[in-house]
Amino acid sequence: xEKMKLQKLxxxxxxxIDIIENELExxxxxxxxxxxxxxxxxxxxxxxxxxPLFVLMxxxxxxxxxDRMKYAAVPLELIHMxxxxxxxxxDHSNMxxxxxxxxxxxxxxxxxxxxxxxxxxxxxYVTHIENPKAHQILARTMVEICKGEIIQxxxxxxxxxxxxDYFRRIxxxxxxxxxxxxxxxxxxxxxxxxxxxxxxxxxYYVGMSYQIVDDVLDFTSTDKQLGKPAGSDLLQGNxxxxxxxxxxxxKILRFIERASKGIVTEQERLEMLQIVRKSDSIKQALKISxxxxxxxxxxxxxxxxxxxxxxxxxxxxxxxxxxx
Amino acid sequence: MPGDCMKCRKQCLKWNGVIPMDTTYIExxxxxxxxxxxxxxEHRTLVKYTGDPLVDExxxxxxxxxxxxxxxxxxxxxxxxxxxxxxxxxxxxxxxIDEHDATSKVQQLTVLSGDYYSGRFxxxxxxxxxxxxxxxxxxxxxxxxxxxxxxxxxxxxxxDDWLETLTIIETECISRFYQLxxxxxxxxxxxxxxxxxxxxxxxxxxxxGNSSLLLQKMMESxxxxxxxxFEHYLQNKIDGLVHQLRELLRTSSMKSxxxxxxxxxxxxxxxxx
Numbered sequence: 001x002e003k004m005k006l007q008k009l010x011x012x013x014x015x016x017i018d019i020i021e022n023e024l025e026x027x028x029x030x031x032x033x034x035x036x037x038x039x040x041x042x043x044x045x046x047x048x049x050x051x052p053l054f055v056l057m058x059x060x061x062x063x064x065x066x067d068r069m070k071y072a073a074v075p076l077e078l079i080h081m082x083x084x085x086x087x088x089x090x091d092h093s094n095m096x097x098x099x100x101x102x103x104x105x106x107x108x109x110x111x112x113x114x115x116x117x118x119x120x121x122x123x124x125y126v127t128h129i130e131n132p133k134a135h136q137i138l139a140r141t142m143v144e145i146c147k148g149e150i151i152q153x154x155x156x157x158x159x160x161x162x163x164x165d166y167f168r169r170i171x172x173x174x175x176x177x178x179x180x181x182x183x184x185x186x187x188x189x190x191x192x193x194x195x196x197x198x199x200x201x202x203x204y205y206v207g208m209s210y211q212i213v214d215d216v217l218d219f220t221s222t223d224k225q226l227g228k229p230a231g232s233d234l235l236q237g238n239x240x241x242x243x244x245x246x247x248x249x250x251k252i253l254r255f256i257e258r259a260s261k262g263i264v265t266e267q268e269r270l271e272m273l274q275i276v277r278k279s280d281s282i283k284q285a286l287k288i289s290x291x292x293x294x295x296x297x298x299x300x301x302x303x304x305x306x307x308x309x310x311x312x313x314x315x316x317x318x319x320x321x322x323x324x
Numbered sequence: 325m326p327g328d329c330m331k332c333r334k335q336c337l338k339w340n341g342v343i344p345m346d347t348t349y350i351e352x353x354x355x356x357x358x359x360x361x362x363x364x365x366e367h368r369t370l371v372k373y374t375g376d377p378l379v380d381e382x383x384x385x386x387x388x389x390x391x392x393x394x395x396x397x398x399x400x401x402x403x404x405x406x407x408x409x410x411x412x413x414x415x416x417x418x419x420x421i422d423e424h425d426a427t428s429k430v431q432q433l434t435v436l437s438g439d440y441y442s443g444r445f446x447x448x449x450x451x452x453x454x455x456x457x458x459x460x461x462x463x464x465x466x467x468x469x470x471x472x473x474x475x476x477x478x479x480x481x482x483x484d485d486w487l488e489t490l491t492i493i494e495t496e497c498i499s500r501f502y503q504l505x506x507x508x509x510x511x512x513x514x515x516x517x518x519x520x521x522x523x524x525x526x527x528x529x530x531x532x533g534n535s536s537l538l539l540q541k542m543m544e545s546x547x548x549x550x551x552x553x554f555e556h557y558l559q560n561k562i563d564g565l566v567h568q569l570r571e572l573l574r575t576s577s578m579k580s581x582x583x584x585x586x587x588x589x590x591x592x593x594x595x596x597x
Binding site for chain 1: 367369370415418421422423424425426427429432433435436438439440442443444446447449450451453455458459461462463465466468469470472473474476477479
């Protein structure tokens with residue numbers, strides 16, 4: 001349902017997104033059957049393809065050509081996919097998007113090689129673009145994402161962290177890749193530098209909102225909707241915004257302590273979900289997400305007149321209100 | 325002095341090989357390259373939990389070989405060898421991930437150290453606009469992944485296929501660097517030597533009862549195709565490669581000090597193993 005809403009929103013881009021989808025499939029072709037299976041397994045599990053979409057939408061503010069833009073859009077999705085495969089190794093996750101993860105279907109080493117293969121393809125693909133600026137943006141993003149993940153590991157189960165820590169972490173974890181999608185799209189399409197800056201900021205704000213909503217959905221969605229157990233973030237020790245906004249709740253503190261020892265029962269998980277869902281923190285977190293969205297909208301307002309402006313706003317709103 | 329040569333690249337370019345070159349000189353150069361790689365990927369948390377990046381001194385030697393032999397060498401080449409060293413370190417980190425359980429903090433950070441190094445190689449080359457080397461190295465990562473994953477495939481490969489896989493794992497990144505900068509005259513020597521070293525290492529582990537998964541796969545292929553003791557086969561293979569390498573060295577126009585160094589390395593490594 002939600003996916004259909006999204007597809008409707010980007011119906012203008014449907015033919016080009018289809019090209020990207022085909023290119024993704026081509027990019028993941030390998031001489032190894034196992035690598036083919038493992039990487040296509042993830043590709044076919046779906047995904048919203050919002051990163052390529054942001055690349056294409058931003059490129060509409062410059063000299064748009066899908067033949068050129070595909071070399072920017074495809075790598076952005078591949079970087080995202082590669083990092084998911086490696087994240088599942090780190091988190092020991094068995095399910096993603098309702099399917100077994102590469103690591104659970106094969107093993108961690110296969111997942112590591114699959115992720116490296118996908119990263120390799122992403123970089124190889126983007127070398128079709130000769131503009132060093134595009135490479136600098138992508139490379140910096142890859143490095144910063146890793147730094148964000150390293151901080152996330154350091155911060156696991158650390159209850160004495162503050163909102164600043166959280167925002168810094170999600171900036172690197174999610175916002176940067178969406179920010180870069182917008183910036184790279186504009187840079188490769190040779191958009192005006194001022195327009196590029198606005199699109200970059202738009203991507204950052206949307207990315208922050210996106211991750212906050214993601215963190216909320218981890219508590220409010222069902223296991224089926226998530227394709228994994230609800231509350232997994234906290235079980236893994238990731239203290240997200242809803243928890244930070246209610247971190248002094250004694251039962252939540254006790255839950256975190258037990259989760260850090262790996263001794264949480266199913267009953268306790270369900271109880272924790274009830275507490276979080278009933279609390280005010282979900283509403284507060286969504287309010288913060290909305291504030292980021294408002295900032296994103298302001299950036300769109302300042303962009304030159306272009307039919308894509310309307311689409312950018314709609315996509316941003318969808319991201320703020322999505323239910324998956 | 326060797327150190328000055330690196331810092332003052334103009335001198336380096338004019339260097340005509342008159343400076344006496346002995347083992348200490350070569351090892352100093354390798355040490356400097358190692359430190360340069362460390363500096364480029366330094367990260368407080370990673371150093372604390374996963375230690376320094378894993379770099380192979382034999383690979384570093386071959387990366388520096390054109391410089392040591394007095395070939396054209398400039399800032400771009402030196403930055404290139406740092407990038408290649410970082411890619412090797414990235415892939416080496418990932419090879420330490422446990423097949424079934426990577427949940428410890430050290431294992432989790434080992435996953436990220438490999439990814440971080442991989443991002444850094446790209447960032448270094450992107451900042452200098454060296455897109456050709458970015459392409460070569462990304463393709464070598466793809467090829468290496470395709471070969472390394474073979475050990476998990478149900479397909480049966482011939483023993484020569486496994487030797488090809490080992491060669492690609494050990495030499496592909498350096499080969500790409502050589503090809504891009506026209507250092508192809510070192511290619512065969514480098515490939516033979518690094519394969520010998522890997523096989524010697526595999527043989528030692530086999531004798532100690534710690535065969536790698538790749539060696540086990542080789543043994544399976546061997547049992548089906550040869551009527552010979554596997555250890556004997558492997559030793560023969562190594563001896564044959566050593567003979568070929570010596571022949572290559574004999575006919576090579578490389579500086580005699582470097583030939584001697586490679587010979588010493590061969591003897592030293594075989595004694596150590």
